[in-house]
Amino acid sequence: MVSPFTLNGKKAPSLITWMWGAGLITIWVLFSPSSLLIFALGMLPSLVAFFIDRTDHKYAVYCVSGLNFCGTLPFLLKLTADHSLSAAMEIMGDVFTIAIIFAAAGFGWMLFLSIPPVITAFLTVITETRVKSLKTIQQRIVHEWGGSVIEENGSNKGMHTDVEDPTEANEGTPAVPE
Amino acid sequence: MAEQPLETDDIVDALPKDMEEIFKPADVPAENTPTPRGDGNGPVVLRDRFVLDTAIPLPHLDSPSARAYQAEDRRDLGRKLFVLICSPEIPTRIDSIRKQKTLDPSGRLDIIDWDVVFWPPLGQSTMAIIFTQPLGGRVIHRLTRKEAKITEYDVPQKLATPLTTILQKLADQDAPHRAIRPENIFFNDEEMTEIVIGENLTSPPGYDQPCIFEPIERAMSHPAGRGVGTSRDDIYALGVTIGILVLGQNPVAKLKDDDLIRARLEQSSYTVIFGNSPIPLPLLKPIQGMLNDDPAARWDFNEITNWLDGQRTSSSKKRPYAFEKAENPYLFQGKEYISPRSLAYHFAQKIPDSVAAGREEAFDTWLLRSLGNKAMSEAVKGVYQNAKFHSQGYRGSESYISFILCMILDPLGPIRYKNIAFMPDGYGPLLATEVLHNNNKPFASEILSYDIGQTWLANHHPPFPGTSDLQKNLSALKGFLAIKDLGYGLERVLYEINTSLPCHSPLVLYDYVLLIDHLLPAMERSASTADTSQRPVDRHIAAFIAARFKEDIHPHLKSLGSKTQNTSIIGLLSLLAFLQWKLREQPLLGLSSWIGGLLGPAINSYHNRITRGDLEKEIPRLVRKGSLPELFDLVDNAKRRNEDISGYEEAKNEWLAAEEEIQDIEGAGDARITKAERAGQQTAAVFSIIITLSVVIGLMIVQPW
Numbered sequence: 084m085v086s087p088f089t090l091n092g093k094k095a096p097s098l099i100t101w102m103w104g105a106g107l108i109t110i111w112v113l114f115s116p117s118s119l120l121i122f123a124l125g126m127l128p129s130l131v132a133f134f135i136d137r138t139d140h141k142y143a144v145y146c147v148s149g150l151n152f153c154g155t156l157p158f159l160l161k162l163t164a165d166h167s168l169s170a171a172m173e174i175m176g177d178v179f180t181i182a183i184i185f186a187a188a189g190f191g192w193m194l195f196l197s198i199p200p201v202i203t204a205f206l207t208v209i210t211e212t213r214v215k216s217l218k219t220i221q222q223r224i225v226h227e228w229g230g231s232v233i234e235e236n237g238s239n240k241g242m243h244t245d246v247e248d249p250t251e252a253n254e255g256t257p258a259v260p261e
Numbered sequence: 262m263a264e265q266p267l268e269t270d271d272i273v274d275a276l277p278k279d280m281e282e283i284f285k286p287a288d289v290p291a292e293n294t295p296t297p298r299g300d301g302n303g304p305v306v307l308r309d310r311f312v313l314d315t316a317i318p319l320p321h322l323d324s325p326s327a328r329a330y331q332a333e334d335r336r337d338l339g340r341k342l343f344v345l346i347c348s349p350e351i352p353t354r355i356d357s358i359r360k361q362k363t364l365d366p367s368g369r370l371d372i373i374d375w376d377v378v379f380w381p382p383l384g385q386s387t388m389a390i391i392f393t394q395p396l397g398g399r400v401i402h403r404l405t406r407k408e409a410k411i412t413e414y415d416v417p418q419k420l421a422t423p424l425t426t427i428l429q430k431l432a433d434q435d436a437p438h439r440a441i442r443p444e445n446i447f448f449n450d451e452e453m454t455e456i457v458i459g460e461n462l463t464s465p466p467g468y469d470q471p472c473i474f475e476p477i478e479r480a481m482s483h484p485a486g487r488g489v490g491t492s493r494d495d496i497y498a499l500g501v502t503i504g505i506l507v508l509g510q511n512p513v514a515k516l517k518d519d520d521l522i523r524a525r526l527e528q529s530s531y532t533v534i535f536g537n538s539p540i541p542l543p544l545l546k547p548i549q550g551m552l553n554d555d556p557a558a559r560w561d562f563n564e565i566t567n568w569l570d571g572q573r574t575s576s577s578k579k580r581p582y583a584f585e586k587a588e589n590p591y592l593f594q595g596k597e598y599i600s601p602r603s604l605a606y607h608f609a610q611k612i613p614d615s616v617a618a619g620r621e622e623a624f625d626t627w628l629l630r631s632l633g634n635k636a637m638s639e640a641v642k643g644v645y646q647n648a649k650f651h652s653q654g655y656r657g658s659e660s661y662i663s664f665i666l667c668m669i670l671d672p673l674g675p676i677r678y679k680n681i682a683f684m685p686d687g688y689g690p691l692l693a694t695e696v697l698h699n700n701n702k703p704f705a706s707e708i709l710s711y712d713i714g715q716t717w718l719a720n721h722h723p724p725f726p727g728t729s730d731l732q733k734n735l736s737a738l739k740g741f742l743a744i745k746d747l748g749y750g751l752e753r754v755l756y757e758i759n760t761s762l763p764c765h766s767p768l769v770l771y772d773y774v775l776l777i778d779h780l781l782p783a784m785e786r787s788a789s790t791a792d793t794s795q796r797p798v799d800r801h802i803a804a805f806i807a808a809r810f811k812e813d814i815h816p817h818l819k820s821l822g823s824k825t826q827n828t829s830i831i832g833l834l835s836l837l838a839f840l841q842w843k844l845r846e847q848p849l850l851g852l853s854s855w856i857g858g859l860l861g862p863a864i865n866s867y868h869n870r871i872t873r874g875d876l877e878k879e880i881p882r883l884v885r886k887g888s889l890p891e892l893f894d895l896v897d898n899a900k901r902r903n904e905d906i907s908g909y910e911e912a913k914n915e916w917l918a919a920e921e922e923i924q925d926i927e928g929a930g931d932a933r934i935t936k937a938e939r940a941g942q943q944t945a946a947v948f949s950i951i952i953t954l955s956v957v958i959g960l961m962i963v964q965p966w
Contacts, residue, residue, distance in 0.1 A: 140939075145946035149953035156957060160964050194949055199941025206937040214926050217919040224919075228868050228912040 117162050117171035124175050125155030128188030147191035154187025307376050310335050311391055313344045315382055321398065324445075326351045327463035332391050334373070341394040342373060346380050347463045349387040349773055352693050354462045355761040357436045358390065361462070364434065368427030369458045370395060370447065377763075377773050385771035390462055397448020400456060404509050409453050411506055413541030417569050420446075420506065421547075423456050424499055425569070429562050432492035439466035439490055441498035442474045443505050465690035466490055472518050473511065473534060474498040477525050477554050479684055480518075481606055482675040486683025486691030491726055493556045496565070497530075500551025503544065504535050512538040526603040527586070530554050557723065587631035593618055601632060605671035609682060612663040619666050620645055640669045655711050664713060668720055676717045679704050685714045685731050689758035697765055702751055709739040709754065734758070746822030748814075752804035766801035777809040781837070781846045788851030797855055798833050806836065812843055827866035830859055831897050838889035848887025856892065857884040863896050868909040872901065 111119045129148035136143035158174050174180055224232055305313040312333040322329035327345040334340045347353050362372050373391040380387050403409040411420060424441070431438050440461035449455040463469075467487030472480035476497045479487040505511050513521055513534055524533040531552040540548060547568050550560035560568075590597035591604060594614060598604040608615035618624055619641055628638040644665045648657045655661055660679045667677040675682040681704060683691045688708065695701040708714060714735045718728050725731070741753040756762060764774040764783075768791055772783035784797055791797070798821065807818060817839060820832025834856055841849060857880050864876050876895060883892045926933070 140942070140946075142939075142942035142946040146949040149946075149949040153953050153956040156960055160960060163964070191949055194945045195942065198945035198948065199938045202941030202944050203934060203937035206933075206940065210926050210933065214923055217923050221916055221919050221923075224912045224916045227870055228909055229870060231868065232909070232913050232916050 115162075115166065117166055117168045118159055120168065120171045121159050121162065121175055122155065125158065125184045126151055128185060128191075132188075132192070143192075143195045146195035147188050150191035150194070151184065151188035154184040158184070303381065305378050305380065305389075307332075307344075307378050307389055307391065308374060311342070311344070311374060313346075313378065313389060313391075315380070319343050319394075321402075322394065324460060324463050325469035327390075327460075332373075341396065342391055343394050344389050344391045345460060345463055346383070347388040347390070349383065349385060349763070350698065351464050351468070352690055352759050352761045353388050353390075354465065355775065358462050360434045360436045361431075364430060366393075368423045368430070370460055372462075377775055377779065386773035388463075388773065388775065390460070392460060395447030395449050395457060395459075396451045397453045397455075399444055400446040400448055400506060401443040403448060403453060404506065409448070413507060413543050416503055416507060416544060419454075420456055420503060421499075421565065422569055424458060424502075425562065425565050427458055428492060428495045428499065432495070432562070437466070437490050437492050437495050439487075439494060439498075440464075440469060441495055441502050442470060443502050446502065446506070466687070467494070468690065470498070472522060473513060474501050476556065476559075477522070477530060478674050479687075480522055480525070482682045482684050482687060483691055483694070485694040486675070486681070486687035488684035488687030490684075490686065491556075492562065493559050496551050496560055496562070500548045500560075501530075501534060503551075504538070504540060504548050507541065507544060508535075508538055522606060523603045525554070526606060527600045585632065585634070587627065588633075589627070589631040591624070591627045591631070601628075601634075601637065601670040602674060605667040605674055605677070608670065609663060609667045609677035610680060612659050612680065615666065616659045616662045619662070637669055641666065644669065655707070660707075661711065665716075668717060672720060672722060676708075676713060678708060678713050685718060685725065685735075686727065688714060688735075692755055693759050693762055696751060696755060705754075706742060706751055709735065709742045712739075746818065747798070747800055747803040748807040748818035748821065750800065750804065752800045753807055756805050756808035764801055764805040766799050766805070768797065768799065768802065774805070777806065777840075778844055780805065780809075781841060781844065781849060781852065784837075785849045785852045788849075788855045791855075793855045793858055796830075796833060796859060797852065798836065803836075806840065810840065810843075812839070814839065827862035830863045831866075831893075834860070834863070834889065834893045834896060838893035841889045849889060850885070850887040853884045853887045853889060853892060856889065857881070860892075860896055867902075867905050868912075869905050872905055 108119070126148070129144065129151045132144050132147035132151075133141070158180055161174055162171060164170075303315060305315060307313055312335060314331045314333070317331035319329040319331055322343050322345075324345055327347045329343050329345055332342040332344040334342060358372065358375055361369070362375075366372070370392040373393060375388065375390040377386050378389045379385070380389070397403065400409070400411075404411065424446070428438055428441070438458060438461045441458060445459035445461075447457050447459055449457045465485055465487075466489045467475055467479055467482075468484050470484075470487070474497075475482075475487060476490075476494050479490060479494060482488070516524070521533065528536070529552075531549050534552070535548060547560070547565070550564055550568075553559040585601060586599050587601075590599045592598075593604060593607060594611060596607070598607065608619075625638055625641065628634055628641065644662055647665075648662050651657045664676070664678045667674065675684050681691070681695070692705045692708075696705050712735075715732055718725055718732055718735075721728070738754045738758060741749050741757060742751060744750065744753075756764075761775070764770075764780065768787045769780065769783040772779065772786065774780050774783045780802070784802075788797070803818065803821060807814060814836060817832055817836035820828055821836055823829045823832060837852070837856065840846070860880065864873050864880075867873050867876065879895055880892070883895055929936075
């Protein structure tokens with residue numbers, strides 16, 4: 084019996100799913116083998132992306148397959164004029180067609196590779212701004228209430244107490260006129 | 262004014278070294294003594310009415326503890342007055358002064374007025390009591406110079422009647438005179454027809470009395486510890502005084518005090534003093550009755566009145582005191598003793614030797630065979646057994662054994678402890694003398710700590726007059742002594758038991774602060790000369806306030822005695838502010854400035870630095886107003902204090918929340934980057950799907966079906 088779980092703990096597609104898939108493809112072959120041919124050949128970059136992207140969420144697959152489909156769809160629509168297998172072969176035999184489909188898929192790869200660093204940089208800037216703001220608040224508290232605020236919290240909670248208290252030095256007794 | 266919680270010990274502790282010195286408590290600021298006012302002669306004005314002339318002393322009116330000077334009443338220049346300037350070192354009898362001021366003056370020197378004045382010849386303030394001058398001078402001087410004569414027939418009417426009348430009045434006021442002696446009897450008029458008694462106010466009761474004029478148990482006591490006594494003690498002194506005035510001389514003047522006391526103990530006072538003198542027959546019985554060494558058998562005012570009225574006296578009162586005598590003498594340090602009382606008197610002076618002698622078989626044999634007193638013998642044995650049992654404690658000490666031994670041998674004698682003898686009602690002045698002049702604090706403390714007085718009172722038969730009150734007082738004093746904080750301790754005992762004792766703080770010593778109302782003005786004066794880095798309240802001032810100020814100052818003292826600097830300084834300020842407020846004292850600029858300069862720890866007790874800054878700016882303004890209550894309200898305002906505490910808590914929580922968030926952010930590290938990358942990938946995926954959908958929809962729309 085086949086185990087329902089893979090080694091990395093992910094649930095593998097069940098037999099019924101496989102059967103459903105096989106059934107759909109069979110129906111597709113019977114009714115429109117030309118579109119299946121274009122789709123199968125056109126969506127190869129997405130299949131590659133599926134195997135390359137080992138993450139759980141498969142964001143690369145989303146990016147590549149989406150744009151890959153955008154590149155394939157216009158040629159699928161051409162079959163509305165001539166829905167024959169030879170027309171499909173003619174379309175896919177054109178280098179320009181292949182170039183467009185693969186370029187679209189490449190654009191998907193480009194999106195997947197270029198957007199995360201931008202977002203990361205953006206989030207880092209936001210975080211650093213927040214830390215700076217929090218440290219300013221702490222400085223204000225220490226300035227107003229003294230270093231004992233840090234010491235008590237530090238001793239109680241095991242915090243680091245390296246925040247500088249600019250006014251910790253005793254200010255002495257008030258000047259009293261004689 | 263409850264103590265507020267203070268939480269800035271760490272800040273105070275973090276003071277620089279030079280400031281720590283400033284905030285150290287000044288319990289005994291020995292060097293912090295204000296400069297005494299410069300001397301200079303000239304008149305001193307008392308209550309804007311009486312002019313006291315420092316240049317005209319009247320030595321013939323001097324008292325043993327006070328010098329006499331001429332005084333003048335501005336409103337009645339014809340009135341002959343004199344002032345007694347009391348010795349600042351000796352406690353006066355302020356209660357008696359107040360009582361006598363309201364009493365009919367006939368029969369005694371009339372008190373015109375009294376107050377504390379600055380006396381230039383002494384260079385300090387002291388008590389001044391103004392009296393009318395007795396124009397006829399001292400009786401004994403007139404008799405000695407043969408300018409007057411008192412025969413045995415004159416005694417009842419001229420001498421005994423006026424003296425008895427005034428003594429009875431004083432006794433009715435519960436203020437026995439205790440200074441009856443020939444030198445203190447005056448002719449009030451130049452014609453020498455009216456006799457009055459002199460003052461008894463410038464020293465503790467019996468303090469100035471030669472021991473011949475004191476009943477035997479008080480004669481054996483330290484002059485300061487002779488006690489207030491009763492009218493019986495006055496009657497004894499009156500008897501001796503009458504006898505000497507009639508004889509014109511003291512028959513035992515050449516006898517040393519020790520010898521006189523020993524003789525009196527072994528033969529009775531009358532026998533020793535007048536036994537060999539030609540006392541006129543009509544006066545024999547009265548003097549014998551008045552000199553009876555048994556206080557219960559001594560004549561009282563009824564007997565004297567009967568005698569003055571010519572009536573017979575009751576036979577029981579005629580019996581002389583029966584002395585307990587041994588058949589054979591006991592030899593102690595080369596001297597023979599026949600009476601246990603005289604032996605106790607000398608035992609108390611030689612403690613180690615007497616304790617050793619008491620252990621010997623010979624002493625027990627003497628008690629059993631010569632004295633025939635088995636109970637005394639058993640009691641002495643019990644003392645040593647008890648001492649053996651308590652050998653590690655004070656009950657096993659030689660001083661305590663000696664005290665008990667002397668009490669057994671002479672139950673009617675004074676308390677004898679560590680070479681000092683005193684009556685329980687004389688403990689106050691004795692304490693003042695021993696602590697302030699002889700620096701004998703251990704003695705004074707042990708009397709209370711070891712229940713010496715209580716033990717003596719419990720063993721005194723018949724009960725000593727006022728035993729229950731004395732026991733109550735001693736218990737209360739022991740309680741004060743047990744607390745070591747400011748406002749308690751031996752100093753508190755000193756001022757509680759001596760209502761006439763001025764404050765002995767070095768800060769106000771020269772101002773003779775007798776009443777609580779005088780304290781703040783004296784401290785204000787000392788502020789200009791004292792070392793203001795020291796605190797203005799030392800142990801003496803705190804104890805003086807606690808004893809004299811009739812308001813509940815316990816919370817202030819508790820705060821003042823705190824080991825935390827800021828609590829202590831706020832306690833000091835609150836105490837003095839309460840005093841100024843209650844006594845409606847005038848502005849105290851110097852004292853405010855002094856305390857204002859010490860408020861550093863109190864200000865630092867606030868957490869909020871803005872509040873501290875505000876206080877520091879505000880203090881000089883209030884100092885210039887001289888108002889301690891306002892200063893206190895500024896420094897320890899409850900609302901401000903609570904706001905500070907709650908604000909501090911909020912600040913701590915806010916700081917902690919910020920710190921936790923920072924740690925969350927900074928501590929995340931690679932996880933944060935991973936998270937950001939994932940967000941980027943999600944964004945890319947979503948972006949891709951949007952493009953796909955747009956393209957699909959666009960193509961579907963433009964597709965020419």
